Amino acid sequence: xxxxxxxxxxxxxxxxxxxxxxxxxxxxxxxxxxxxxxxxxxxxxxxxxxxxxxxxxxxxxxxxxxxxxxxxxxxxxxxxxxxxxxxxxxxxxxxxxxxxxxxxxxxxxxxxxxxxxxxxxxxxxxxxxxxxxxxxxxxxxxxxxxxxxxxxxxxxxxxxxxxxxxxxxxxxxxxxxxxxxxxxxxxxxxxxxxxxxxxxxxxxxxxxxxxxxxxxxxxxxxxxxxxxxxxxxxxxxxxxxxxxxxxxxxxxxxxxxxxxxxxxxxxxxxxxxxxxxxxxxxxxxxxxxxxxxxxxxxxxxxxxxxxxxxxxxxxxxxxxxxxxxxxxxxxxxxxxxxxxxxxxxxxxxxxxxxxxxxxxxxxxxxxxxxxxxxxxxxxxxxxxxxxxxxxxxxxxxxxxxxxxxxxxxxxxxxxxx
Amino acid sequence: xxxxxxxxxxxxxxxxxxxxxxxxxxxxxxxxxxxxxxxxxxxxxxxxxxxxxxxxxxxxxxxxxxxxxxxxxxxxxxxxxxxxxxxxxxxxxxxxxxxxxxxxxxxxxxxxxxxxxxxxxxxxxxxxxxxxxxxxxxxxxxxxxxxxxxxxxxxxxxxxxxxxxxxxxxxxxxxxxxxxxxxxxxxxxxxxxxxxxxxxxxxxxxxxxxxxxxxxxxxxxxxxxxxxxxxxxxxxxxxxxxxxxxxxxxxxxxxxxxxxxxxxxxxxxxxxxxxxxxxxxxxxxxxxxxxxxxxxxxxxxxxxxxxxxxxxxxxxxxxxxxxxxxxxxxxxxxxxxxxxxxxxxxxxxxxxxxxxxxxxxxxxxxxxxxxxxxxxxxxxxxxxxxxxxxxxxxxxxxxxxxxxxxxxxxxxxxxxx
Numbered sequence: 100x101x102x103x104x105x106x107x108x109x110x111x112x113x114x115x116x117x118x119x120x121x122x123x124x125x126x127x128x129x130x131x132x133x134x135x136x137x138x139x140x141x142x143x144x145x146x147x148x149x150x151x152x153x154x155x156x157x158x159x160x161x162x163x164x165x166x167x168x169x170x171x172x173x174x175x176x177x178x179x180x181x182x183x184x185x186x187x188x189x190x191x192x193x194x195x196x197x198x199x200x201x202x203x204x205x206x207x208x209x210x211x212x213x214x215x216x217x218x219x220x221x222x223x224x225x226x227x228x229x230x231x232x233x234x235x236x237x238x239x240x241x242x243x244x245x246x247x248x249x250x251x252x253x254x255x256x257x258x259x260x261x262x263x264x265x266x267x268x269x270x271x272x273x274x275x276x277x278x279x280x281x282x283x284x285x286x287x288x289x290x291x292x293x294x295x296x297x298x299x300x301x302x303x304x305x306x307x308x309x310x311x312x313x314x315x316x317x318x319x320x321x322x323x324x325x326x327x328x329x330x331x332x333x334x335x336x337x338x339x340x341x342x343x344x345x346x347x348x349x350x351x352x353x354x355x356x357x358x359x360x361x362x363x364x365x366x367x368x369x370x371x372x373x374x375x376x377x378x379x380x381x382x383x384x385x386x387x388x389x390x391x392x393x394x395x396x397x398x399x400x401x402x403x404x405x406x407x408x409x410x411x412x413x414x415x416x417x418x419x420x421x422x423x424x425x426x427x428x429x430x431x432x433x434x435x436x437x438x439x440x441x442x443x444x445x446x447x448x449x450x451x452x453x454x455x456x457x458x459x460x461x462x463x464x465x466x467x468x469x470x471x472x473x474x475x476x477x478x479x480x481x482x483x484x485x486x487x488x489x490x491x492x493x494x495x496x497x498x499x500x501x502x503x504x505x506x507x508x509x510x511x512x513x514x515x516x
Numbered sequence: 517x518x519x520x521x522x523x524x525x526x527x528x529x530x531x532x533x534x535x536x537x538x539x540x541x542x543x544x545x546x547x548x549x550x551x552x553x554x555x556x557x558x559x560x561x562x563x564x565x566x567x568x569x570x571x572x573x574x575x576x577x578x579x580x581x582x583x584x585x586x587x588x589x590x591x592x593x594x595x596x597x598x599x600x601x602x603x604x605x606x607x608x609x610x611x612x613x614x615x616x617x618x619x620x621x622x623x624x625x626x627x628x629x630x631x632x633x634x635x636x637x638x639x640x641x642x643x644x645x646x647x648x649x650x651x652x653x654x655x656x657x658x659x660x661x662x663x664x665x666x667x668x669x670x671x672x673x674x675x676x677x678x679x680x681x682x683x684x685x686x687x688x689x690x691x692x693x694x695x696x697x698x699x700x701x702x703x704x705x706x707x708x709x710x711x712x713x714x715x716x717x718x719x720x721x722x723x724x725x726x727x728x729x730x731x732x733x734x735x736x737x738x739x740x741x742x743x744x745x746x747x748x749x750x751x752x753x754x755x756x757x758x759x760x761x762x763x764x765x766x767x768x769x770x771x772x773x774x775x776x777x778x779x780x781x782x783x784x785x786x787x788x789x790x791x792x793x794x795x796x797x798x799x800x801x802x803x804x805x806x807x808x809x810x811x812x813x814x815x816x817x818x819x820x821x822x823x824x825x826x827x828x829x830x831x832x833x834x835x836x837x838x839x840x841x842x843x844x845x846x847x848x849x850x851x852x853x854x855x856x857x858x859x860x861x862x863x864x865x866x867x868x869x870x871x872x873x874x875x876x877x878x879x880x881x882x883x884x885x886x887x888x889x890x891x892x893x894x895x896x897x898x899x900x901x902x903x904x905x906x907x908x909x910x911x912x913x914x915x916x917x918x919x920x921x922x923x924x925x926x927x928x929x930x931x932x933x
Contacts, residue, residue: 161862162852192848192864194881227845228882337849414831418925428644431609432754435579445578447609464611465645508835508922 103497104324104373106391106482111381112264120253120268122283123306124148124346127251129258132239134187134225134232142236143255144208144243145302146181150218151346153179154314156322158339164191165201165231166221167338173205173217177311179344180218182302183208183236184259186287189298190223190231191337200233207237211244222340224261224287224298252304256285259300263287264382269374271367275360276351280307282364284371288379298338299326301375307364308347309354316356317365318343325372328498329380330411343368380499381482385506388420391484391499394434398492402443406487409437411500420502425474427452427459434487449490455483520914521741521790523808523899528798529681537670537685539700540723541565541763544668546675549656551604551642551649559653560672561625561660562719563598567635568763570596571731573739575756581608582618582648583638584755590622590634594728596761597635599719600625600653601676603704606715607640607648608754617650624654628661639757641678641704641715669721673702676717680704681799686791688784692777693768697724699781701788705796715755716743718792724781725764726771733773734782735760742789746797747828747917760785797916798899802923805837808901808916811851815909819860823904826854828917837919842891844869844876851904866907872900 109115127145135141155174157167173179183204190197201221209216223231256266267286272279286301303318322341347353354361381389392410397403410416413433419426431450438445452460455477459466477483526532544562552558572591574584590596600621607614618638626633640648674683684703689696703718720735739758764770771778798806809827814820827833830850836843848867855862869877872894876883894900 159856160849160852161855161860162849162864189845192845192877192880192882194865226843227849228877337845337852412829414920421925426643428606428609428754432577432579432644435577435754438578439576443578447579448611460609460645463609465609503831503925505922505925508838508920508925 103391104377106389106484107377108482111386111389111481114265114267114378117268117270120270120283121249122281122304122346123348124151125252125304126247126249127253127255128243128246128248129251129254130239130243132235134185134235140254140258141185141187142239142243143184143258144181144247145252145255145304146212146247147344147346150178150180150214151344152177152309152311152314153342153344154311154318155220156318156341158336160337162192162337164189164223164338165193165197166190166223167340168198169201169205170220170222170340173220176217178218179220180214181208181212182220182222182342184222184300185231185236186224186259186261188223188225188229188231189227189338190229191227193228193230197230200231203233204236207240211240220342222300222338224259224300224338227337252283252285259287261287267375267378267382269371269378271370273363273367275307275349275354275363278349278351280349280351280364280367281305282367282371284375286375286379298336299379300338301326301341301372303343303368303371304346305343305364305368306346306349307354308349308351309345309361309364313354313356313358313361314343314345317361317368321365321369321372324369325376329376330498330500377499380501383501385504385508386501387481387504388502389482389499390420390501391497393484393486393495393497394489395486395495396489396491397494398444400494400496403494403496405437405441406434407496407498409433410485411498414503417500417503420478421504423475423478425454425459425471425478430485430487431460444491445489446491451488451490453486454478520808520810521794523806523901524794525899528803528806528898531682531684531795534685534687537687537700538666539698539721539763540765541568542669542721543664543666544670544672545660545663545665546668546671547656547660549652551602551652557671557675558602558604559656559660560601560675561598561664562669562672562721563629563664564761564763567595567597567631568761569594569726569728569731570759570761571728571735572637573735573758575753577754579609579754581606581640581755582610582614583607583640584757585615586618586622587637587639587757590637593634595635596637597631598625598629599637599639599759601639601717602648602653603641603676603678605640605642605646605648606644606755607646608644610645610647614647617648620650621653624657628657637759639717639755641676641717641755644754669700669702676704678704684792684795684799686788688787690780690784692724692766692780695766695768697766697768697781697784698722699784699788701792703792703796715753716796717755718743718758718789720760720785720788721763722760722781722785723763723766724771725766725768726762726778726781730771730773730775730778731760731762734778734785738782738786738789741786742793745915746793747915794916797918800918802921803918804898804921805919806899806916807837807918808914810901810903810912810914811906812903812912813906813908814911815861817911817913820911820913822854822858823851824913824915826850827902828915831920834917834920837895838921840892840895842871842876842888842895847902847904848877861908862906863908868905868907870903871895
């Protein structure tokens, strides 16, 4: 059966409270260094007392931001001492000068933390095409380092927000070899209509004991079942970065690829990433709905996946969601259009569509007035599922998406002003 | 060199006047038969005195509307006597009953026009999933046939509008073998953010003398250079239909594939289709800008094409257009994301981008404050071009698109209510 993550019940723009948002070994701090025009906190530092095993998943965009280029290189050694993240500028499409500005920040962080600059992973988010004013970052670093504390992780999560409506943190605890292991994640990102363009940053911290290879082994699949299903390939902005660091203080034997304990850790990391990805979509710019699009009965996996994205990308479908309009014709036509483009099978008479439990399209035809009324009711809820069954095979896929309303236009028509 | 059609200078929501919108042999009429709730004209009939050579291009959607299924069959004989088009309902996703309702309309039209029902091409536009109330159509047919007149073609163009802000007609005249030949086109469609979902109907009438094969020979390429470049594959809605009919009254020798006169006719048909496609995008729902996206310097044609569509599809880019914001970072990131997904080459340092004449991105870096100010000025114009040169090869492509603003959300969030 399909293993679908919970859609949740909370109001959309709100994260569940975490009783104790700390992880042994990790500290955080935040500052307003002046990169943001509005004076809000814009610089976050996450540090651990020694360089620890780490893994990363980065954007596949062919225009990777300077910090992505640098972080990829630094992570090649498999160990990190700190993450230095700023909002207020993506430092993307800034060429050689962008990379040099980024490296100067890492050098200063290394000096302040007394570590190799290669153990610092830089991350940036904000407008593309603006060179990072690294002097502001460097000037703020001594204060940041002095302010590091276990409780500061929450502040760090706040400092990486851009258009986010709320601070995104998620937590899970598992037992590995009889020892409790904590997994704490934070993320920023709200331009989720196309997360392949809006920057997604996420940092997941755990006190598990694991090799860098073990962390890399679980992080890719976790991203595939979470961020990469948030509206569309979350892996393709200029700055998207997902980092996993393990402080190794949980006291169990070191996990390596193939260990059963690693599978347990992988499940916890996946759950934390899914919670964060759900928050990202729920906080989609201007979103009033969080919608899971589920396609089943496809003759091949690629078709199920493409159909999900076709709906998640369609302005016509997404505006109908914003209007709480069960316009099922737009949904089935979107799939038919995609099938036509790709030469895939698509048989209207086998098609069934549910919005929540409302069976709106039955074997290709309208499900009737009652189903329509029921669907309209479902669509007033903040969170719901749209399920399309093609009736042609055994493959399925799901993505999370949001609606497209006025607030999205408000935010994006003048994002830079 | 690239053969780019004119963007035009008129206000967006306005069609140039046509002195004499008639074509020898053709007559038209319109009526309000009650399919539309607002009482507006919703039924158009175009007829010619005898069955004449015709060709069609239809949607590739795998959920073709009933009228598309029927019109395809009827056109197989290569001759048409009439086009019967309604707004107020797409008759798509209506299964067997939809096809039967459509056939009953053709039968009644055949009876009234005293012709074979197979010589009637039906077209529908409106909400998907609503069965055509064919009794209303049939009841209106006697009056429609009685009202046919050469001047009625303009009324027919008005009756097929749905959310269109203005009536779309275009005209061209060419000389073939010393005889003047007229080409008159009409179209409807305004949901042009994804024309593969909004229905596009277009009827092109000429008094040229040509075989059905000759018409088919020129119609496909004409669609490829016009409607299929309007925002995105214009060929994939449930109802999209482009018909070309030739009354044969121009008095020159019959044109066949390979004739030089046919090339002349093809250029005129292409120009008429381009004018109509430009109007469709200019009338894009809520659009305040008509934008030609031109990609050059691509190492292969598929990449140039995909990059154009990636921008034409990106809500982030389109909302920036609505805000007159020269957010070039979103544009180059969109291309980088697409290149990353497809594994295509993309070298930021070779990238150049112009908005109008403003050289906003020079060899991958920001073109400076003056270029930005100039670009912001260009983006206030109703019609402009965005040109991206990849610097990697000789291939190019262009598409026409519009911006995405509040009015689009207004129209589409409650389209059905």
